Amino acid sequence: MAREVPVRSAAYYSREGEGVRCRLCPNSCLLMSGQAGLCRVRECRDGELVTRSYGNVSSIALDPIEKKPLYHFYPGSTILSLGSFGCNLRCRYCQNWQISQRVEEAHILTPQSAAEIAQGYQKERCIGVAFTYNEPTIWYEFIWDAAEHIKAAGMVSVLVTNGYMSPKPWRELLARIDAVNVDIKGWRGEFYGKMCGGMLQPVLDNVETAGDLCHIELTYLLIPGHNDDDDSIRGFVRWVREQLGRNTPVHFSRYFPNYNLDIDPTPISTMERARLLAQEWLDFVYLGNVNIAGAADTYCAKCRSLLIQRSTVYNPRIIADSGRCPACGEEVPWIFQ
Ligand code: SF4
Incomplete structure (x- = not known):
């Protein structure tokens, strides 16, 4: 009980x-x-x-780091993934609405035990703890305390977040966090208001701050007819290049109907169009939730040689295991064990 x-x-x-x-x-x-x-x-x-959520855990799993998704942060490792309940946005298409849109009492962990459980998985190449599944912003106090224990154990802390936090708590928490994946939900303020009940600008401001504080990757879920037009995609990737640099990893994810939005899944042609547009501005563009050969692989930005092959998120084949492209010697912008 x-x-x-x-x-x-x-x-x-x-x-x-x-x-x-x-x-x-x-x-x-x-x-x-x-x-x-x-x-x-x-x-x-x-x-x-x-x-009312301190230590209250709805979900716990040992996941490949690639599942967060983080492709340039200890590739091939695993991470203990913890989620709680609730969210500070109201996305009509929420993919985790079973835990984000309700709150109940589940399993209670202490901050120390979160770090200890992660340590227990070190044989499985576990590098630390990811706060994910529901929105970590509203789990602030628990993450703050847990991150200290995780660091003391020589491990890392990761946030998978909507980035919808006030600037001061964001900056202060990120001083304890090693990597973030921030979900950019769309490129128009109107989309954020109508579809998610939030605002775009605070998220963009936080992404810029995060770029100076820890490793960052971005995810953009493409929703047909809502945020998948060329202008939105171009505006987004141009901004990423200007504010964070062209070697920032960006993951376009495929939408499937969920919660209160029932439209067809994103066409594969839309996913491929987004990738082509983004590659004009960025070096590392990935497609998620799709079965397209090479869509999750990493290629050298200089000579386009294959560096990591990800047939699935499990057990990627790491070719550039020295941190440099074996073909041309170009340094690869990722964090390695
Ligand atoms: S302002 Fe505070 S109480 Fe309101 S949604 Fe945000 S975190 Fe929750």
Whole structure:
């Protein structure tokens, strides 16, 4: 039977009249006693902001790092993946709505035990812990504490996130994080508002900050008729090149119907078009959720020799295991064990 989730004092809020204003994410919820924020896990109790998700784990698995996806960060390794409940966005097509749109008490972990479980998998090439599945922003206090134990154990911490966090907590948390994959949901502000209940600009600002603080890769889910037009794709990849550099890995992912959006999956031709457009601006463009030969492989930016072959996300064949292209000697921009 699940234990009760310990209620903890939450970070980043201020008192306003009888209530509190949460300042963790751009939603800036103003909450009166007994009310929970849009994320469902932060709540006003007796004039204080508390979190009801500290250590509450909905999902736990040992995943290949490629599944996050992170293709340029310890390729071929595994990572303990932990998720909780709730989300601070409301994407109509959410792929994890079973845990993002509800909250319940599941399995309680301490920050120390998260690090210890990861250590127990070192024989399986486990490098640390990824906070993923639901949105890690709203698991802030637990991740903050766990990251310290993970670092002390000589392992790494990873966020798979929507990047929808206020600038100060984002900067402070990333000082403890080794890599992030940020989900860019679309390139128009209108898309973020209508489809996700959020704003684009805070995410872009955070991505720029992250580029200076840790390893970063980006994911863009292509949704037919909503964010897959040439102008959106071009605008996105041009911005990535200008702000982060042309060697930033970008993953275009294929949409399948889920939750409250029931349209056909992304055509393969759209995936291929996105890749072609992006390759004009970026060196490392990948396609996910598709079965296209070579779509997940890494090629040398200079001579186009094959560096890593990923037939599946499991056991990639690493050819450039010295960190340089064996054919031309070009240095490969990734982090290796
Ligand atoms: S973290 Fe939750 S409570 Fe805080 S502002 Fe964002 S949605 Fe609202």
